[in-house]
Amino acid sequence: MPKTKHYARIAITLPEKDLAAADQLAKQLDRSRSWVIAEAVRQFAAHQESAAPGGGAAARVAEPASGYAVAPVAGLGPQRLEQLRRDMQLTPEQRVRAAEETLDTTVRLRRPRGPRIIAFDRYEDFLDWKRARGALP
Numbered sequence: 425m426p427k428t429k430h431y432a433r434i435a436i437t438l439p440e441k442d443l444a445a446a447d448q449l450a451k452q453l454d455r456s457r458s459w460v461i462a463e464a465v466r467q468f469a470a471h472q473e474s475a476a477p478g479g480g481a482a483a484r485v486a487e488p489a490s491g492y493a494v495a496p497v498a499g500l501g502p503q504r505l506e507q508l509r510r511d512m513q514l515t516p517e518q519r520v521r522a523a524e525e526t527l528d529t530t531v532r533l534r535r536p537r538g539p540r541i542i543a544f545d546r547y548e549d550f551l552d553w554k555r556a557r558g559a560l561p
Contacts, residue, residue: 429528453510
């Protein structure tokens with residue numbers, strides 16, 4: 425499981441034109457403004473690393489970023505198909521990062537926020553519940 429990412433809240437000042445462009449990209453990509461700005465920083469850092477003498481990790485990725493086709497699949501709505509198209513335009517590294525961020529978010533959302541009361545009809549149900557969580561052999 426990927427290690428927990430630590431986030432820092434920052435305040436930045438942008439020209440209105442750049443902020444509008446970030447908001448427009450966020451809307452087009454169906455992402456948050458923070459994700460768009462963070463992705464821009466990641467891509468800039470990767471570009472700087474690959475431009476340095478000797479190249480870097482970004483320069484070694486040989487798989488093309490585009491060229492994948494998403495065929496219509498029964499049961500998938502237009503929003504999901506569009507999301508798949510956008511995802512397939514990402515590099516493999518970017519897709520892995522996006523998946524890790526999604527996993528990070530869903531794990532945080534599933535954690536209980538305080539004490540909870542759980543009732544069982546039988547003692548065996550309690551033991552099954554404990555076994556399912558790895559607390560019992």
